[in-house]
Each structure stands twice: as structure tokens, then as C-alpha cells.
Amino acid sequence: MRRRCWLILMDFMLLAATGVVGASPDPPILRLATTTSTDNTGLLDHILPVFEKATGARVHVIAVGTGKALKLGENGDVDVLLVHDPELEAQFLHNGYGLYRRPVMYNDFIIAGATADPARIKGSATAADAFRKMGGGAARFVSRGDESGTHQMEKRLWQKAGITPAGRWYVEAGQGMGPVLLMADSLQAYALTDRATFLKLKAKLSLLVLFEGDPALFNQYSVIPVNPARHPGIHVELAERFARWLAEPATQALIGNFGRSEFGVSLFFPNTTP
Numbered sequence: 001m002r003r004r005c006w007l008i009l010m011d012f013m014l015l016a017a018t019g020v021v022g023a024s025p026d027p028p029i030l031r032l033a034t035t036t037s038t039d040n041t042g043l044l045d046h047i048l049p050v051f052e053k054a055t056g057a058r059v060h061v062i063a064v065g066t067g068k069a070l071k072l073g074e075n076g077d078v079d080v081l082l083v084h085d086p087e088l089e090a091q092f093l094h095n096g097y098g099l100y101r102r103p104v105m106y107n108d109f110i111i112a113g114a115t116a117d118p119a120r121i122k123g124s125a126t127a128a129d130a131f132r133k134m135g136g137g138a139a140r141f142v143s144r145g146d147e148s149g150t151h152q153m154e155k156r157l158w159q160k161a162g163i164t165p166a167g168r169w170y171v172e173a174g175q176g177m178g179p180v181l182l183m184a185d186s187l188q189a190y191a192l193t194d195r196a197t198f199l200k201l202k203a204k205l206s207l208l209v210l211f212e213g214d215p216a217l218f219n220q221y222s223v224i225p226v227n228p229a230r231h232p233g234i235h236v237e238l239a240e241r242f243a244r245w246l247a248e249p250a251t252q253a254l255i256g257n258f259g260r261s262e263f264g265v266s267l268f269f270p271n272t273t274p
Contacts, residue, residue: 034082036176039063065148076231080239085149098224105268111211114188127214128160135163140189145172196267
């Protein structure tokens, strides 16, 4: 009798160890590298639960600047990217790290600054003209300084303005957009920011939108599944499903509606009209 009980116990332990008894399968994990703006604004909290419910998957988010997100893709540390620097993204694809790039949504960049506007950028003809004025050092400028999509845009605008930013007036924060805006507010400095993050933090800021509307400030967000040929561990089927899901009419409507109830305007605009 004891031997029989012992054998039954051993059989049960073997079944449990192999996952046949008492174990529920772990949900698949999608590793998403994205920008701080999609995370800080609350957009991901708004849309990702819908994807998780539909697929049974779990999305692990790494919110960093676009440059760092692309590097995570190059290293095979994530499955899919949601980023906003078309030039860097094109290079990423050219080097074979991504399968394709699908535009998902857009907004724009603005220049925020103190009410006094010491560099007199309000009313500037172009963004490059505004940057030329800010390069005179009349007030501080707080830069992301983190190779993010926003930082890349800023560097291109300094180049167009013919300015090499340096000196006490130019502060490189090495931080995400939220901390940079708060720092600029405390210093009464200028900052280049995506509009969505500015609107999300507006109640905490004394800064105003001093320049906007230049087509050069267009801010495109795209999804890129990482190429499994580079890294066999990539969950490519789930990554591509996520990319398709972002472009579906229901998801595009979800994105387009985000922010309207709180701010009276969408924080992100879908690339396709549902």
C-alpha cells in the first residue's frame, strides 16, 4: 500500500514538473520600446489594455528616447518599436534591423518659453528663425540631450539656424520630455517639446507656446517590428499582429479620441481616418 501511494505521489510530481497538472500557461510577452511621450501622456495606458484583452498577451513597455529605442531593436532586446524619427528609422531599416515601417499617428513640435520671451521668438517666420534668435543667449534653452526624436529634431533646427549651441545658456538635461519641461519652467527657459507632453503638463507649467505651426515641426510616429533574421528570439508574429492592430480603424479611433475629454483636443492624430 505504501509503495502504491509512493508511486502515485511520484507520478503526480512528475506531471506537475512537466506542467500537466496545476499549471496555467504563461501569457506571451510582447517587448515594446517606445518614446517617453507615448508613455508620459498616458496614451499607452489608454490603448494597450485593449490589445492585451484581444490577444491574451502582455506588453512590457520600455519608454526611452527614440535613439535608445532603436538601439534596443538593433540588439534584439525588444520585439517592436513605436518611435518618431523618420531619418533614424530609415537608417534602421536600411541596415536590416526592422521588417518595415508603418505610420501610426502624428502631432507636432512646439517651442515653449517664459511669458517675457526675452529672445523675441514669438512671431518668427520659421522654426529655424526662432532657433537663430534663441542662439543669441538671451535666455537659457533646455535640451533633451538624449538622442531622442525630439533631440534629433532640435539638432537639425540648430543646424538650419547656423548655430552650434554651447555655453552657459545651453542646458543639456539628458532627461525625458516631462522632466525637461519642468526644468525649463523652473529656469524660465526655452524648450522644444512635442505638443502632447506639453498639454499633459500644462497645468503644472507657467511656460507658454511661443512658436508653432511651421511644417518643419511635423512629428510622425511609426511602428517597426524587429527583424527576426537578425535575432531569432524575436516574437515576430506577435510584433506584426501589434503593428496591424495599431492600424485597424477601431485602434485609430481610440488614438484619435485620446485627450479630447481632458484637453478638448486630440493629443495624437491617427494616420488613417476610421
